[in-house]
Amino acid sequence: MKIAVLGCGGVGGYFGGRLAHAGVDTTFIARGAMLDALRTRGLRVDSIAGDFTLDHVNATDDAASVGPVDAVLVTVKAWQIPEAAAQLAPLIGEDTAVVPLENGIDSPTVLANVVGREHVLGGLCAIVSFIVEPGHIRHIAYEPTVMFGELDNARSARADRLLEAFVRAGVKAEIPPDIHQAMWTKFLFIAPMSGIGALTRVPIGQWRIVPGIRDIVTASLEEVVALAAAHGVDLGSDAVARIWATCDAMPPESTSSLQRDVLAGRPSELEAQLGAIVRLGVERGVATPATNFIYQSLVPQEMKARQA
Secondary structure: OOEEEEEHHHHHHHHHHHHHOOOEEEEOOOOOHHHHHHHHEEEEEEEEOOOOOOOOOOEEHHHHHHOOOEEEEOOHHHHHHHHHHOHHHHHEEEEEOOOOOOOOOOHHHHHHHHOOOEEEEEEEEEEEEEEEOOOEEEEEEEEOOOEEEEEEOOOOOOOOOOOHHHHHOOOEEEOOOOHHHHHHHHHHHHHHHHHHHHHHOHHHHHOOHHHHHHHHHHHHHHHHHHHHHHHOOOOOOHHHHHHHHHHHHOOOOOOOOHHHHHHOOOOOOOOOHHHHHHHHHHOOOOOOOHHHHHHHHHHHEEEEHHHH
């Protein structure tokens, strides 16, 4: 199987690295300092699931030099997808699967508008990882997991082949019965947690013990559950309790990628996460006051980062 990984941050570097380390034909589409590091030093991954190093990796900034592949893992930031999608054309063959592993809920739609819905799968991942420096990724929490599936939830040979590649690489992977429910469940987990982490500017172990903050997060979670229902997705009556159980079990030093970007003064996925909840709430007539409070409180920081 031939796979292209678009982006080599904490997500792309880890999962693409695992695939390449297992002998899967994997090419990273990268640029700048990351591309230089991959070409000259290879890829190093420090992980609680086991460290590994790749002295030589396939890396390029020219997708045309790669040609059509069996699957493309899109692992750039959600707000970078429109720009990244413009690079996909040379990678697309008749049966190529394009799998977004972003934190937002709109990624499949954005990609489908560029490459065609027939090429796009729904997808998500679970991992706490980040770039230490170009060519060096660190995974610090959560069992790395990927889920993906056809947008109509039909079982397909191409999804099965990708699943086999991940399993061969030692990655926990699954084709869930309903990829939309799986994506909304991930969105429910990541968006409120990321927003409140960015707003309080402390790791999860510090904000989750404050009763008033828990109340705000619970209200935001309930809004996302209602929004999912408005999209025909039932997350279950225990959805909020399940998310809290996950959050309370996470290492106290855990932070989200959105939070780390905000604290570093970088552009973040604010619009794709909190902004999407507010926007979709307006579209579907679902009130989102708690999420809107978190979102609006972070907008000035986002504006400053993007002006810079």
